[in-house]
Amino acid sequence: MGKQWKTKGKEENANAKGMMFTKLAREISVAARGGADPATNSRLRLAIEQARKMSMPRDTVERSIKKGAGLLDGGAQYEKLTYEGFAPHRVPVIVECLTDNANRAASAIRVLFRKGQLGGSGSVSWDFDHLGMIEAEAHDAKADAETAAIEAGAQDVLVDDDVTFFTEPTDLDAVQRALPNFGYTVLKAYIGYRAKSPVNLDGAEREEVEAFLQALDDNDEVQTVYAGLA
Numbered sequence: 001m002g003k004q005w006k007t008k009g010k011e012e013n014a015n016a017k018g019m020m021f022t023k024l025a026r027e028i029s030v031a032a033r034g035g036a037d038p039a040t041n042s043r044l045r046l047a048i049e050q051a052r053k054m055s056m057p058r059d060t061v062e063r064s065i066k067k068g069a070g071l072l073d074g075g076a077q078y079e080k081l082t083y084e085g086f087a088p089h090r091v092p093v094i095v096e097c098l099t100d101n102a103n104r105a106a107s108a109i110r111v112l113f114r115k116g117q118l119g120g121s122g123s124v125s126w127d128f129d130h131l132g133m134i135e136a137e138a139h140d141a142k143a144d145a146e147t148a149a150i151e152a153g154a155q156d157v158l159v160d161d162d163v164t165f166f167t168e169p170t171d172l173d174a175v176q177r178a179l180p181n182f183g184y185t186v187l188k189a190y191i192g193y194r195a196k197s198p199v200n201l202d203g204a205e206r207e208e209v210e211a212f213l214q215a216l217d218d219n220d221e222v223q224t225v226y227a228g229l230a
Contacts, residue, residue, distance in 0.1 A: 017054075023223055024051045025064040026098040030078050032068030042173040046189050053187065080223075083109050084125055085118040087212045091199045092124035092228040097221045105221040112216050127228060128193040131155070132172030134165040134179065134186055141183035152178040162187065166194060195228030 028051060031044040038045035044065070051061050066072045081097040093116070099105040110118060134154070141148070145165075149157040152175045154165040163184065167175045169191045176189040201209060209229060216225045 019218070019220070020054055021051075021056055021060065022220070023098070024054060024056055025060060026078050026223065028061060028064040029068035030080065030098060032065045036065050036069035036071065046173070046176075049186075050188055050190075081105055082121075083113075083118065084121065084123045085113050085116055086124065087116045087209045087227060087229075089199065089201060089205050089209060091201070091209050092127050092195065093213070093216070094125060094128060094193050094226040095216055095222055096224040096226075098223045099221050108219055108221045112219060115212055124228075125193070127196050128226065129166075129196060130169065131192065131194050132167035132169050132175065133188075133190055133192050133194070134167065134172070134176045135188040136163050136165060136179055136184040136186050138163065139183055139185045143182045145184075148179060148182040148184055151182060190224075192224065193226040195226070198228045198230035200230045 024047065028044065028047045031041065031047045034043060035041040036044075038048055048061060048065075063072070078098045078100050079102065081099060081102060083095045083097070085093055085095075087093050095109065097105045097109070138145070143151065145157045145159050145163050149155075149165055152165070153171055154167050154175050156166040158164045158166070165175060165179065172189060172191060176186050179186055206229075209227075213225055213227055213229075216222050
């Protein structure tokens with residue numbers, strides 16, 4: 001899979017939205033450690049834009065920024081942990097956690113990987129590219145996706161159910177700012193992992209892998225899941 005794993009057509013519900021708000025709030029808080037002003041902190045700006053697209057309440061966004069920037073007393077301090085391993089049928093997986101308790105997160109990941117295989121650092125990351133990723137949709141596009149990618153400074157583009165532009169991590173902010181000039185509305189922009197050689201599965205095998213990935217994604221400790229699944 002060329003971008004963050006997600007179930008196609010997953011039904012939106014209150015619980016799913018609440019979990020998404022929790023994960024976005026954590027990302028905003030961690031990003032705000034680099035400065036509370038989104039004008040000078042591109043990671044924070046991207047996190048806030050994503051929160052707004054998900055209709056996160058303004059006071060929740062502002063409180064998360066203040067927590068991360070140290071402007072509020074107390075509050076959890078999150079750290080980023082990355083785990084690597086395999087889903088069933090040897091599908092490579094990278095899992096990113098933002099947690100205030102590393103031991104709890106490690107325990108949860110070990111349990112979740114019982115149906116797969118948990119590996120060490122570098123066990124599968126060699127089979128992924130670390131890239132900026134911009135999920136977008138054409139809106140009165142002035143250029144096809146390939147031309148827009150070249151003109152905006154992206155490395156590559158994948159046209160699927162939506163359009164995903166791939167960039168160097170350092171170019172992510174500039175490219176996502178340029179794309180609207182070519183008629184593309186940015187839905188989400190982030191730095192993540194793209195599998196070099198995704199595994200093709202069908203039928204029961206694919207369902208088994210997707211159930212494994214969904215269990216990971218549903219865990220409170222897990223922020224993002226990347227899988228080498230075509």
